[in-house]
Amino acid sequence: MADPLFSLDDLEEAARLVHARMQPTPQYAWPLLAEATGTEVWVKHENHTPTGAFKLRGAITFIDWLARTQPDCPGIVTATRGNHGQGQALAARAAGMTARIYVPEGNSVEKNAAMRAFGADLRIFGADFDTAREEAFRVAETEGLVPVPPFHRELVRGVATYAQELFTAQPDLHTVYVPIGCGSGICGTIAARDALGLSTRIVGVVSENADCVLRSMAASDLVETPTARTFADGLAVRVPVAEAFAIYSAGAERIVSVSDEEIADAIRLYFRATHNVAEGAGAAPLAALMQERQMMAGRRVGVILCGGNIDSAWFAEVLGGGVPQP
Structure with missing residues (x-):
């Protein structure tokens, strides 16, 4: 096995920052x-x-790192x-920085409202996430803001704390299902597993x-796709x-x-089973477990409910038996 991405000390320091x-x-x-599911399934409730x-976990560690390494930084810009x-806006504003956030056209109305409420300067640009990301990076160069990429070591270190919590509480899980958008969640889960020396399959x-x-x-x-049209917007990425x-x-x-x-x-x-609200990306791991339930029968399994931020109209449509069309 390759060397772990983070040491236990790295993760424990991240956990102290996050839990503060x-x-x-x-x-x-x-x-x-x-x-x-026919399994003993443990839900990690990141919707809470x-x-x-x-x-938010990765935003806390990233903004802490940014404040230490670039103390004169006026603000950040990112796409989402x-x-x-939401996480970047909350953490940046708490650190006294501005937070310019780019979203694509047709983005979640309620997520947009939440970002503004957390202090984001919200801008709408482009047909999808990857186009909005390109604009955010262009603006960073011209306006002196620090770009927050979709993937960064400090983002992953913070995100890894949810897996550290899960694996500390339940170290003998056979498999954990993790959604993938840009990849910080699965990489953080792999990093925590490896740092703890576990054999859990991811x-x-x-x-x-x-x-x-x-x-x-x-x-x-790396293979790009021409479109990424799913109502599970946290998974809607064209470019790996x-x-x-x-x-x-590898992991x-x-x-x-x-x-x-x-x-x-x-x-x-x-x-029905928990009375928790899951957004599309949050429910995807449970969907995968249901797809593989015969293979997983009788095992102890984890699923990451990564978020619960689904727009009301879509949630009502889903509860009524429908499938939202993005």
């Missing part, structure tokens, strides 16, 4: 989920952070579909409508991130793709 700003999130084994998603932007989950990661794994090289690919291509057991219909089914199952 937010409580650890719980992990629960819900009996109705066990009935539905102050922004409703796991991205919503959860990354399975990445993507949308079949945004499957650049699955294609890249099959080709052993090279630094993340290098980590999960993940496999990548599973799920349909929007399967994701909608998983959102309904979460609500």
